[in-house]
Amino acid sequence: MSSAPTVPDVGRPPGAREIPTIRRKDGIGGALAFRNDQLHFLGAGLDRYGDIFRFRPLGIPIVLVNHPDYIRHILVEKGESYDKDAMLFRVVRPVLRKGLIANADMELWRRQRRMMAPHFTPRTVSHFARNMTDETAQMLQRWERREGQVLDVTDEIGQLALRIVNRSLFSAEVGRTAQAFERAFQTANAILGAFFRFPFPPLNFPTPRNRKLHRAIDDMDTFVSDFIQARLRADVPAGDEADLLTLLLHTVDEEDGKGMDLEQLHHEVLNICIGAYETTTNTLSWAFYLLARHPEVEAKLHAEVDAVLGERSIPSFEDLPRLTYTRMVIDETLRIYSPAYQFMRRAREEDVVDGYRVPANTNVLINSYFLHRHPDFWEDPESFVPERFTPEAIAARPKHVYTPFGAGHRICIGKHFALTELVLVLSTVARRYRLALPEATPEVHPQALITLHPEGGIHLRLEERR
Numbered sequence: 001m002s003s004a005p006t007v008p009d010v011g012r013p014p015g016a017r018e019i020p021t022i023r024r025k026d027g028i029g030g031a032l033a034f035r036n037d038q039l040h041f042l043g044a045g046l047d048r049y050g051d052i053f054r055f056r057p058l059g060i061p062i063v064l065v066n067h068p069d070y071i072r073h074i075l076v077e078k079g080e081s082y083d084k085d086a087m088l089f090r091v092v093r094p095v096l097r098k099g100l101i102a103n104a105d106m107e108l109w110r111r112q113r114r115m116m117a118p119h120f121t122p123r124t125v126s127h128f129a130r131n132m133t134d135e136t137a138q139m140l141q142r143w144e145r146r147e148g149q150v151l152d153v154t155d156e157i158g159q160l161a162l163r164i165v166n167r168s169l170f171s172a173e174v175g176r177t178a179q180a181f182e183r184a185f186q187t188a189n190a191i192l193g194a195f196f197r198f199p200f201p202p203l204n205f206p207t208p209r210n211r212k213l214h215r216a217i218d219d220m221d222t223f224v225s226d227f228i229q230a231r232l233r234a235d236v237p238a239g240d241e242a243d244l245l246t247l248l249l250h251t252v253d254e255e256d257g258k259g260m261d262l263e264q265l266h267h268e269v270l271n272i273c274i275g276a277y278e279t280t281t282n283t284l285s286w287a288f289y290l291l292a293r294h295p296e297v298e299a300k301l302h303a304e305v306d307a308v309l310g311e312r313s314i315p316s317f318e319d320l321p322r323l324t325y326t327r328m329v330i331d332e333t334l335r336i337y338s339p340a341y342q343f344m345r346r347a348r349e350e351d352v353v354d355g356y357r358v359p360a361n362t363n364v365l366i367n368s369y370f371l372h373r374h375p376d377f378w379e380d381p382e383s384f385v386p387e388r389f390t391p392e393a394i395a396a397r398p399k400h401v402y403t404p405f406g407a408g409h410r411i412c413i414g415k416h417f418a419l420t421e422l423v424l425v426l427s428t429v430a431r432r433y434r435l436a437l438p439e440a441t442p443e444v445h446p447q448a449l450i451t452l453h454p455e456g457g458i459h460l461r462l463e464e465r466r
């Protein structure tokens with residue numbers, strides 16, 4: 001992969017160069033090549049042009065940017081000049097609607113974020129830590145009868161992640177409805193992932209694919225509205241022990257003293273379920289897979305977990321500052337297999353990035369899969385090396401070359417929730433079990449849907465640690 005100038009001249013006044021565009025003669029292909037293998041297509045573009053290039057699937061102009069200075073410029077310094085009225089978010093909006101994730105209305109988004117942010121701080125998240133460890137302990141109990149068996153880890157962790165988010169959101173145990181939600185989400189993820197790569201026919205045409213998508217959206221809506229309706233009937237006051245749904249029901253905006261209407265609440269709850277479920281599931285699945293393939297890393301993880309927990313089998317929120325290697329394992333997993341591996345912005349007005357002219361309305365694609373492998377910043381990027389995330393190593397790198405949670409004002413609101421859950425679940429499982437590679441396991445490849453999914457799921461053998 002060739003690289004951009006080492007010190008990009010970000011924000012240089014116009015007079016500007018044109019962004020290189022993939023052409024037929026490059027041999028990289030066009031819309032069909034992008035549809036068939038998105039990661040291969042983008043990787044070939046980076047090899048050919050370096051850190052910024054344009055391509056036009058079905059005539060839609062998309063610019064990929066792959067340098068930390070470009071990312072800082074677009075997401076942070078000029079964050080207000082780039083919004084989410086971008087193609088990728090238009091694709092997922094039929095599912096996510098007016099919730100935070102894909103909301104392109106800056107004013108509505110700002111109000112919603114202002115109201116919701118206080119419920120996602122590290123201190124608030126600490127109230128949910130018990131949900132995370134209790135649910136994990138129950139999963140380990142269910143695993144007791146399954147020692148020696150090969151587990152569908154992605155499915156097991158998927159159920160766990162949904163149980164955790166549902167207890168935190170709704171104080172509810174989830175039964176079979178959770179499986180319906182999971183199935184519906186996977187359907188929508190696959191259909192919209194393919195639609196992003198080849199946006200035809202439009203989603204409102206009555207094709208079998210689109211009917212399937214709309215049934216999946218209906219199923220996810222039913223899951224959310226059943227909980228909301230039950231809560232409204234119960235009329236729970238907002239106290240210290242309140243779950244997120246009660247907190248959101250009672251939240252008012254500091255500027256106008258009003259809360260959010262029920263439709264908006266529905267969208268936000270659905271966005272939280274979707275934001276929290278597959279991302280954490282995939283991260284933990286990949287973490288167990290990487291640990292199974294790297295016994296030397298696994299041994300260090302076990303040593304830390306044993307030393308921090310001593311006689312205890314379950315960690316607590318207060319243990320987190322000492323579970324530093326566990327956190328490094330998570331950080332490195334999020335580097336290699338960043339679940340929300342791509343996001344997009346639309347340039348609201350013409351801009352200049354490192355001397356390149358970015359016309360108004362350009363879709364700017366940020367792809368963490370490639371950013372997290374950029375050879376100028378990551379040595380031997382395919383290797384699993386948690387030591388890349390010691391405080392010294394982090395300080396020696398530009399901040400915006402690592403974006404598993406995005407950056408700037410649209411950074412993931414659930415980042416603290418996710419990191420707390422990831423470290424607590426991983427350390428609870430690692431205290432008691434290891435998940436080993438069954439004989440002759442083929443390499444698992446990432447599948448580029450809307451999220452980065454382990455193709456075929458992760459299957460590992462459950463072994464009790466002696």
Ligand code: HEM
Pocket residue numbers: 100101102113271272273275276277279280283338339340343344403404405406407409410411412413414415417418
């Ligand atoms: C490993 C876990 C997670 C990863 C990798 C992840 C990743 C991301 C990324 C990259 C974005 C920003 C997208 C952009 O800038 O366009 C984002 C936004 C968001 N995430 Fe997460 N996320 C995770 C977990 C969670 C959890 C646990 C929740 C909820 C509890 C959540 C809720 C959201 C919401 C609501 C947004 C939209 C924020 C806004 O625009 O104001 N995420 N996430």
